[in-house]
Amino acid sequence: MSDQKKKGLSLAKKHNLTGWAFLLPATLLICWMSFYPMIRAFILSLQTGMGVNLNFSGFSNYTRILKDPTFKQTLFNTFFYLIIQVPIMLVLALMFASMLNNKDLKFKGLFRTCIFLPCATSLVSYAMIFRSLFANDGFVNMVLRSFGLSPIMWFGNAWTARAVIIIALVWRWTGYNMVFYLSGLQNIEYSVYEAAKIDGASPMQTFFKITVPLLKPTILLTTITSTNGTLQLFDESLNLTNGGPGKSTMTMSHYIYNTSFVQSPNFGYAAAMSILILIMVAILAILQMKVGDER
Amino acid sequence: MKRKIVAVMLASTMVLGLAACGGGDAGTTDTTGGDDATATTEAGGDDADVKEGSSDDENTLTVWTWDPNFNIYAINKAAEIYAQDHPGFKVEVSEIQSDDIETRLTTAVSAGDLSTLPDIFLMQDNSFQKYATNYPDIFTDLTDSGIDFSQFSEAKVAYSTLDGKNYGIPFDNGAVIECLRTDMLEKAGYTIDDFTDITWSDFMEKAKVVKEKTGQPILTSQAGSPDLVMEMLQSCGQSLFNEDGSVNIKDNKALKPILEIYQQMVADGTLVEVTDWDQYIASINNGTVAGVINGCWIMASIVANDDQSGQWAVTDMPKLDDVDGATNYSNNGGSSWAITSNCKKVDLAVDFMNSTFAGSTEFYDDIITKGALSTWAPAGDSEAYAQPVEFFGGDAVYAKIVDFSTKTPSNITGAFYYDARDAVGVALSNIIQSGADMDSEIQTAQETVEFNMGG
């Protein structure tokens, strides 16, 4: 009896050690490639000065953020995108994924590839196309005119320009998120669905009672990454609108990039803003995990 | 089976590309020969063919620049000419976008490792002061190098001069030109002479007639871009900064009249704002506008539509009415070469530059075929510049542009030039597109730049 117990303990210990061994390569790499530079970035955020002439100045970069109207504007823009775009995109992605998981559907591979394509499309062409679609005499306005509506200066107004960014984001990233749902759905046994069918459940009921709960880990994953992605949004702001009109569509990451590489470089300030974003994303991620990750 | 199809498809894209390997790329990827004796690089031994930073070969200079049809062509041509008297000389060009050159410079200098820099790089004039001010360590001071800077136009040299020190060798010309569609002017009863050496108020009235007769706006502008405003500002010798480096936006006596002209022309329908650069070029090529004002490099985009050959003419831009020192000449764009502090063959690099970019009409006569116009005065006197250009109605436009560039007033740029340009662009965008109040926008622009400078 005591012999067996001893063996069991050592086995658990062995498994525990194996576990650590499994984590080790990735953990070391992340510490080296992310945390070490991150600590350097934090140290940088405590320094002020232009170019390479930096001096320690405590938290003055952080108090400076509070006085920066541009940062406030970009903060607002970024959260606006987050609140509107992420839910729309995830719901659409989930909808497409569950449709495409249907066994009786034909041309599944084709549909999937088509819907995935936008995120594989190079940023250059995607930005060019959206700008020309929403140009003053572009395709969208042509459609509006043909319905007797007055055309809209899409990029001339803060709200319509933000709308274009959101449309572009949904277009580009829905297929990307669909991939995770599709792969997540594969881990649900098909017999569960068949049982539900026999019990007379409607597709809606099946979706909410089976698909959504079983996909919860994947939904959590996509929510966290989309939140993170949106808070670090950069490409669309730079390439679609260049932050305009004025600064009404500029994102925080775009502003940070400008501060480091476009304007006269102020790395300390850029680092301070980055750390602030990090803290915001971390808080949101923890909240989302608390809500979505009950075992 | 399906897997096979996929494999075949993948393979065929690769083949498509590899077939391309054979042609193309005029020797730019050529790695230095014969330097086996000297250890080329200290880089980790993963890639044997990798070469970093300044070249160790006695006769080779490494260069960072962009645009195969323009800058890369020019530097290779210069090397070819220089090699005639200096056998074995060559340049090793890395094609890198101007933004990326800046990012790399910033990264390298911030990481405290200048050993990755090349011998020579090209930099946009608008960015030059930012780097010369913040990172003077990157550059080799060329003040007493023997290059005669007085032969370049003064406004051009000013971009790469800081505290009386020359950090750059001026290259291509960004003199502002006004290009107009003569066929459309004709419909309104004008010739190109009616638009030469005139003022903005005159220009605006004539533009209204053109609009009335042809239905076309006379100018196009990219929404939110400060280019046109900045060109107008420089044309009257005004800058966004004072001599002492303080911001000169709020109290700038020319800025408000300029914004008013812009605003009025938009209201008149004589200036059309388009959403982006592609649309801007399209509006020129498609004939939806009767003209354009920009740096002379815009010609290359205009001539892209050969259907319009003979329908365009080039003249100077209008000047401001009631501002002291106003002229019909300005500048936008252009770039200058710099020799890095990492260069171990400064004498060779200087001599190379001095014999070509700062000393060879043969060189400038050749690169004019690519539309690269000189800012080096002696080149303008050469015959190549006097030749008529058919596309522009048989006019000797090159000589004209070199003449414009010598008359252009200087512009004070400084480390925060981009910040200031951007702030003006934001103000313009808010005024035109959102109908914001002009005075408060100008005030905000001033504050934004001061905020950035205060960090």
Next chain:
Amino acid sequence: MGKGKKFIMYLVLSIASIVSVFPLYYMFCASTNKSVDVIAGKLIPGTYLIENYKALIANQNLGLALWNSFRNATVLTVLCLLVCSIAGYGFEIYHDKGKDVVFTILLTAMMIPFAAIMIPMFRMFSTLKMVNTMTAFMLPSIATPFMIMMFRQASRSFPHDIIEAARIDGLSEAGIFFRMFMPTMKSTYAAATIITFMGAWNNYLWPKVILQNNSAITMPMLVANLLGGYTVDYGMLMLGVFICTIPTAIIFFAFQKSFTEGITGAVK
């Protein structure tokens, strides 16, 4: 399922597909037209493809860029999947308080904007004399918190009784991972391959800073080169962009098939 519902499903998916594919069609048309026609918005295929192709290969080293991108993306994907799936599996299967804490800490690593850590990272590699090496290019992207999290979430649906059964059969812990987990999680690996390959293929900021010589050019750098001049040849540009998009699309098409093989099929 009713006929009506099925019709609606096909309709929705068809509309979504058309909207999604439109830009690809646009790219294709543009790559067969002259620059002037492209910006004029011509939407029918033209006859200028060969000229654009000739211009492209005369202008840029297309073959080299394709080969570099392909090699980088493939090696990186294999390494990333291996390292991250082992870690994700480890975090879930052997999970305890300590590992959960480590996981939460690792997760914060994905939340810092890359622009902020780029300079410290470059400094690190430059002191190690590793600028311009493939290793320096790859190291930052091999272990990503995102991929670890993805594999961890997927491991949750990996039945624990299989592990127990395998242990009784005398399989080692590593053996369980390689022989039981990996084949079972095909669809997760497929998704991860698609995502990682695409990320590596399109990566631009880091390679352009760390790989400084011409022979290291990748497809996104090539496309950027086409955009950089005073004048842009849009026909040539769009052909470059089109060629840059195709490989990712093919990879997706190849790997999406495994989404139809459910977990039950693989275990049996």
